[in-house]
Amino acid sequence: MNKDKTLHKDIRKDFPILSKKILKTKDLVYFDTAASAQKPQVVIDELNQFYKSHYSNVSRGVHTLSVESTLRYEDARKKVQSFINAKSENEIIFTKSATESINLVAQTFYDKYMSAGDEIILSLMEHHSNLIPWYFLRDKYGVVIKFANITESGEIDVNHFESLITPKTKIAALTHLSNVYGSKIDEKISSICKRNNVAILLDGCQSAAHLKIDVQKLECDFFVFSGHKTYGPSGIGVLYGKENLLNEMPPYQGGGGMIGEVTTDKVSYAELPAKYEAGTPPIAEAHGLGIAIDYMNNIGIENIINHEEELTKYAYEKINELDFVEIYGVGDNRNSIISFNIENIHSHEVSSFLDVEGIAVRAGHHCCQPLMKHLGVNSTSRLSFGVYNTTDEVDIFINALIKCKEFFIK
Amino acid sequence: MNDLLKELYQEIILDHGKEPRNFGECETHNKSAHGHNPLCGDKVSLTLFVDDDDIIKDIKFSGEGCAISVASASLMTEKLKGKKLSYAENMFKDFTDLVKGSEDSLSTIDEDDSLYALKGVKDFPMRVKCATLAWHTFKNALKE
Numbered sequence: 001m002n003k004d005k006t007l008h009k010d011i012r013k014d015f016p017i018l019s020k021k022i023l024k025t026k027d028l029v030y031f032d033t034a035a036s037a038q039k040p041q042v043v044i045d046e047l048n049q050f051y052k053s054h055y056s057n058v059s060r061g062v063h064t065l066s067v068e069s070t071l072r073y074e075d076a077r078k079k080v081q082s083f084i085n086a087k088s089e090n091e092i093i094f095t096k097s098a099t100e101s102i103n104l105v106a107q108t109f110y111d112k113y114m115s116a117g118d119e120i121i122l123s124l125m126e127h128h129s130n131l132i133p134w135y136f137l138r139d140k141y142g143v144v145i146k147f148a149n150i151t152e153s154g155e156i157d158v159n160h161f162e163s164l165i166t167p168k169t170k171i172a173a174l175t176h177l178s179n180v181y182g183s184k185i186d187e188k189i190s191s192i193c194k195r196n197n198v199a200i201l202l203d204g205c206q207s208a209a210h211l212k213i214d215v216q217k218l219e220c221d222f223f224v225f226s227g228h229k230t231y232g233p234s235g236i237g238v239l240y241g242k243e244n245l246l247n248e249m250p251p252y253q254g255g256g257g258m259i260g261e262v263t264t265d266k267v268s269y270a271e272l273p274a275k276y277e278a279g280t281p282p283i284a285e286a287h288g289l290g291i292a293i294d295y296m297n298n299i300g301i302e303n304i305i306n307h308e309e310e311l312t313k314y315a316y317e318k319i320n321e322l323d324f325v326e327i328y329g330v331g332d333n334r335n336s337i338i339s340f341n342i343e344n345i346h347s348h349e350v351s352s353f354l355d356v357e358g359i360a361v362r363a364g365h366h367c368c369q370p371l372m373k374h375l376g377v378n379s380t381s382r383l384s385f386g387v388y389n390t391t392d393e394v395d396i397f398i399n400a401l402i403k404c405k406e407f408f409i410k
Numbered sequence: 411m412n413d414l415l416k417e418l419y420q421e422i423i424l425d426h427g428k429e430p431r432n433f434g435e436c437e438t439h440n441k442s443a444h445g446h447n448p449l450c451g452d453k454v455s456l457t458l459f460v461d462d463d464d465i466i467k468d469i470k471f472s473g474e475g476c477a478i479s480v481a482s483a484s485l486m487t488e489k490l491k492g493k494k495l496s497y498a499e500n501m502f503k504d505f506t507d508l509v510k511g512s513e514d515s516l517s518t519i520d521e522d523d524s525l526y527a528l529k530g531v532k533d534f535p536m537r538v539k540c541a542t543l544a545w546h547t548f549k550n551a552l553k554e
Binding site: 023345346347348349352353355356357363364365369372378379407408 | 419536
């Protein structure tokens with residue numbers, strides 16, 4: 001742990017919010033990175049600097065500020081491209097959120113490749129953002145949605161998934177890393193999709209800041225993630241799509257910036273990536289995301305992964321020693337996220353109790369109501385780690401959990 | 411133990427959270443509603459029998475949720491049984507004011523009241539919805 005402790009002492013200084021006191025006395029222990037990551041000083045400073053010195057609209061004017069803004073916006077796209085190893089920067093579309101990215105794919109993929117009766121495969125542990133855009137298609141157009149089962153250990157049941165595929169299956173949309181279990185998708189699933197000519201969208205919201213992402217190795221057709229969970233600003237999401245698909249699919253929204261030529265009778269569309277970026281995009285947010293990617297690269301993605309793996313393992317073992325706590329999902333395939341319940345105590349009580357101790361954990365259904373139903377629970381508590389967390393914080397958490405149980409169950 | 415938590419989880423709250431009163435469904439009812447907090451998944455179903463004089467003769471609830479939401483529903487049913495609807499509506503307003511921290515102009519709830527035990531919620535703004543779920547469900551049931 002020594003190596004990590006040194007690494008993380010410095011890293012904690014990068015995040016000003018970590019010095020905040022909760023209720024004026026308690027050190028903040030931030031275990032809610034899966035909901036949103038905190039921001040390093042460099043991202044905060046760069047956003048400030050961008051607005052102070054370089055800001056203008058992008059891709060429109062010829063004046064100095066327009067050029068400075070556009071350069072930074074497009075530079076962010078290159079950083080994202082290299083961050084997830086996309087073949088071309090044309091494959092990187094900036095959206096307002098990962099949710100918007102999925103809605104974009106659902107609508108435009110349907111328009112080009114699907115019709116009533118065609119099938120989509122999701123899993124029972126998808127986030128609502130990877131359910132509802134597809135439900136829209138079911139309700140509007142009569143496509144069929146099938147759900148892949150989840151195993152005891154919290155992973156998609158690969159055999160069941162494969163058995164759901166028919167000649168009518170057009171796309172599968174699945175979480176790359178579960179926001180409840182922290183489990184990573186089995187890579188076999190992409191090959192199964194490829195073999196059966198089924199497109200695959202991976203929801204990378206939980207993985208982008210916690211795993212090495214290589215969209216070519218993942219063999220996915222679409223990959224989405226959000227800026228705010230990767231130490232960048234809120235208000236920006238990313239859509240990666242294979243260039244041939246993005247070229248074939250129709251535009252999503254109409255507006256400025258996505259056009260080729262407009263007359264009173266007709267319109268032609270811009271080339272990629274502008275075709276999918278109607279309206280003024282999240283300019284400063286894209287720049288901020290680029291800086292956040294630089295920040296992660298400077299620490300080293302491998303170092304981040306190693307640290308979080310050790311931390312997750314440490315926390316898992318410590319929590320597992322508490323006989324009054326149930327952890328959801330088992331096994332080693334667990335990355336930076338642990339969901340649990342204390343027997344007979346609702347997650348709200350746990351979260352309020354921990355909050356008073358300075359500890360931020362998520363309580364509730366995690367936007368995964370179908371999964372909660374599958375687990376037979378109303379809600380869970382979840383701790384999730386970021387690069388800035390330490391084993392000392394885990395110890396504080398464990399002590400608080402014991403106090404919490406004693407408080408509610410006398 | 412932290413004072414805020416002691417204030418939030420008074421004995422009466424923990425007691426009603428664990429062993430809710432008036433849990434179930436009224437044998438005969440003429441008003442009902444389902445309440446749901448989509449943010450956290452808490453649910454409450456409420457049935458009432460209101461007589462011709464607008465008196466709440468019977469009221470029961472069922473559902474699942476945290477101690478605050480269950481205790482609040484349980485205390486509410488105890489309080490509302492036997493009350494006239496117009497009075498109950500004033501209690502609704504007073505209760506929502508109380509848990510939001512404005513307790514100056516309460517006309518139906520005083521410090522000796524069991525509902526007063528939920529005052530501690532005001533220091534946990536994210537829990538206000540837990541405490542008011544049953545009351546909003548009650549309000550909806552009256553709209554029928």
